[in-house]
Amino acid sequence: MTRADPAQDAAPTRGGLLFDGAEWDFATVRRVYEAIERIACDELGLDVFPNQVEIISAEQMLDAYSSVGMPLMYAHWSYGKRFVRDEALYRRGYQALAYEIVINSNPCISYCMEENTMAMQTLVIAHAAFGHNHFFKNNYLFQQWTDPAGILDYLDFAKRYVASCEERHGLELVETTLDAAHALMGQGVFRYRRAAKLKLGDYERRLRERQEREAQDYCDLWRTVPSGAPARENSISEEEARERKRRLRLPEENLLYFLEKNSPTLRSWQRELLRIVRNLAQYFYPQRQTKLMNEGCATFVHYTIVNRLYEKGLISEGALMEILHSHANVVAQFDFDDPNFGGINPYALGFAMMQDIKRICVLPTAEDREWLPDIAGRQDWPAVLRDVWANYRDESFVRQFLSPYLMRKFRLFALSDKASESSYRVEAIHDSEGYRRVRSSLADSYDVGAGEPDIQVVDVDLLGDRELVLRHTSRKGVSLAETGREATLRHVRRLWGYDVRLEDAPAP
């Protein structure tokens, strides 16, 4: 912030508007970008990856949608399905397209639609190229689990690898393997154990080296040498089986990882496909855990920046109004009994919480000092927010920072739903007895791991028929849904090659 003054003096457009009217061109976009960057870096202290802003058309946005928002992706029919669905919805006017898509990569790529007005491009750049970008670069989950510098190379590799498999082994076989792997994507991430950090950039080179080494070491003579194993087979005891089970590191929560490493029937290219799907699932896992914070951060950043642009006389009142209109749509929160209600809007709650933290820093009430003593009255709100963005995920963020003030503002209440009862029970509301229960209950609902079935590999009958045993551990008596259960199990069987049993274990 010490640098703010000279930077402002250097601005060529000081006092004048950066743009006028709805039309945009590249020179204006660049000028606006620089003005935004000045505020983002100097006033908010954001720390971002280099930005790459790409202007795309509506069709290209549809393309990007269908490949889970990534600029390149391997081929699979399910992406085609998503495409035809989104296209139909879009063409019939049921669904508008997003203003932007941003990718956690270095450089950070954000897509802006060509249809956007200049005011909207301003909003989008502030939101994506600075808000999301800062979050990607600084949040601990992203730092631990993703490799933004390597992701695009890795996707490029994945795309070419899948294409070459299709060429060598046929579309059908590749499709069957990918279908099965996709079915297990939810069980294809490490949640607790920290894997070695992915070095996606080196990945292809390492794979090639491994294959070359195998090709060099291969000697057909070894095939003819009788192995010593069969003679001892009968004497393998239970004890040894248990030893082998230990060596398989059971139980294992990452089904895709287990199958990739231990399936007796998969070919090496199929294992590679499993690894690709697993790596992607892992890459997206931090995003699923930080949706509320990520959107809250980006929305707070764009809101703060456009207001500063207006204060500095860089954008007109009309442009500000247009941006705020769009902002208001994004952060709308419908009540639970409204027909439009679709859950808690992450933009609304996320933005409100960021604004609230700023308020608590600047103008704390006695209640805030009691509930959030660490940040109440610390005037340096940008630093506090930067610290929050770096060190929390949705679940811990809500548990730590949701203030009674906001719970009153959103009029939150906790509702329990027991299958055995014919009615819901209101457990807590926004009053002094209820604050803690509501906050903790809401925090729980942001725990991604808890919202998904806990399924682990617990046993393999290596001595007998090689049956694989999966165990679903239910929490609070919630069982697995019947829909999709058998079909998904069939996919597991296909990958394992032998029978697979899924048993239910009650929580201890």
Place this chain on the structure above:
Amino acid sequence: MTAKRGAGGMAQFIDRRLNPRDKSLGNRQRFLRRTRAEVRRAVDKAVAERTIADAANGGAVSIPTDGVGEPQFHLSRDSGERERVLPGNKDFVAGDRIEKPKGGGGSGRRASDSGDGEDPFSFALSEAEFLDILFEDLELPDLVKASLKDVSQREFRRAGYTNDGATPNLAVLRTMRASMSRRLALRRPTAAGIEQLEAELAALRAETEPGVADQLRIAELYAEIERLKRLQRAIPFIDPIDVRYNRFTPTIVPRAKAVMFCLMDVSASMGEREKDLAKRFFILLHLFLKRKYARVDIVFIRHTHEAAEVDEQEFFYGRGTGGTAVSSALKTMIAVRDKRYPAADWNVYCAQASDGDNSASDTQVSVGLLREAILPQIQYYAYIEIADEDGGQRYGGGGDKDLWRGYAQLKPAAPNFALARVVGRDDIYPVLRELFAKPARKGAAQ
């Protein structure tokens, strides 16, 4: 501007709008391949519901969700206990009970998650995709499929030469001509000229006792050959400025108008299957005409023992009763043609579908009409006899039907007359084969 900003470094702005748009095409094709059977049923339904002129326009189709499900393990919604936090409390206090909505469904929110919706999955097929599936049934050869799907009315015609273009269009003669005139103008030494001097030099050096004049001449020749070779290197044989390419310009192909008469026997023996086959036959002819002519009119004439011009709805779905007199339809067709579609202005095509039953006397009348009044003034007349599904077994080894026998006599003298017996969809195309053969040959020759 020179001060480097923060940690952001230099930002890049890239215009991607001109990049290829169909990135999803491969995935879309994979999706269609997977749902082939369902999509095909949907296309069949669309063909049955649409008019002939609209049949091939692509558009929305719906398929059941079964084939496109992506199963996963989910937690069930109606077991155990859970707690959620909702916004917008009005007057609840802790301990209040709220009745669950009837009909199960757990939380009472309308289920819209993928996987358990019963709504069919609906999406739009492009015209090309639609035609692909339609043609697959009809077993059209690839060349014909390609030419039918090509809706462009432009053709590339030779139009002189140009200085830039693609290598395959290189105009060798022109290039050599330009090269030659440039070489002449710049006095590039010819290979033959140099060879001559070299021969002279060799001859002089071969002499055992060269005189002074010879010595001088040798030195002169050395210098001259060196100079000429240098010149030859400096002036290339073919310079980029010599290169010429054949130039092609897109030309709008003149297209005239055509009328297509659809004639069908609607007596009771024509059932759903027969009409469906007939409809595909008419659609295919219409597609062909639409591609070739700027304007295509369709006239529907149905007949029992008497004929009438009707609209399409009536044509396919109306029911007539009575005997069968093919000649009545032919007479109506001639009347309509003479009144509204004079042969001087219109290309006339006629497609007739029938189960083949006709009285012997009327067949003679019909054959006479065709020979005298219709075939001389028509581009193409195609007749299909729709046989039973058992492939006409019921005739035994015995005779053809009357109409077939009568029409068959016409065939040798009339190249624009085609007839075939159709049992299934794959029999339809051969009837129109000759129609499609001509443009195909032309395409192949280019």
